[in-house]
Amino acid sequence: MEDTVTETTVLVAIDGPAGSGKSSVSRAAADRLGFGILDTGAAYRSLAWAAGETGADLDDEASMLAVMDRWSYQTTLLGDQRIGVLLNDGAEYKTYDITAAIRTPEVSGQVSRVSKHASVRVRLNEMFRQIVAESGLPGVVIEGRDITTVVAPDAPVRILMTASPEVRATRRAGELPGMSHEQVLADINARDMKDAKVVDFLNPAPGVTLIDTSDMNFEQSIQAVIDTVDAARTTRSSTE
Ligand SMILES: Nc1ncnc2c1ncn2[C@@H]1O[C@H](COP(=O)(O)OP(=O)(O)O)[C@@H](O)[C@H]1O
């Protein structure tokens, strides 16, 4: 069985489907709390990018593990997040800044082919727990699809952030000029369907707080996360 994160860093685990607001809301909430932020989807995206770069077969689990052997992930938990990878081309390691490259519709369209592999997930989850354990920060908001259930099921704060597919597509389309609302809606529905075969990020597990941001603006969504963290802190201090 995989270990779970148990270090003293306070963990705020947030899961949810594409476009629910997890990344942007988590980042803003982490900022206000003085916590770091770990975007786990960016690591899956960086592997999909690396597979494209090396010509690996994304559907083949052994090929993806081989990519991971020559791949090293670089991220920061504080400040402007840049995503980098070190990739060995057979002779030497090269550094790539893939902050923008991993957000393209092409990478979004491929990433579920990587995240479906159980052994890839196990290795990434170990990496996520290590990043948090070595962070030295008072707290880290960690967001993805299986954080509340697999990566950090013991986190003192666990949230499932959702929004209706229509709202999520409208938000995502706002970030992708040139793509129609219908195309974005079809893309995120297709990706959610594939991802949901691997982990359940549409229904809150027992003890997980559901935050539906469909009718919330950005500020209200941030406040809902902060309120959930405050409520958990109050409960903990009253039982200590
Ligand atoms: N509650 C909200 N109201 C309005 N816009 C939002 C809200 N939450 C997120 N957004 C915007 O929607 C877009 C997608 O959010 P993002 O955080 O990338 O979602 P996710 O990480 O869940 O895919 C971003 O442009 C973000 O600023």
Ligand SMILES: Nc1ccn([C@@H]2O[C@H](COP(=O)(O)OP(=O)(O)O)[C@@H](O)[C@H]2O)c(=O)n1
């Ligand atoms: N904890 C996680 C995070 C992401 N993922 C995968 O990584 C992809 C990209 O995640 P993301 O969080 O960047 O996606 P968005 O919700 O931001 O569109 C998802 O579609 C999943 O396939 C996952 O399987 N488990």
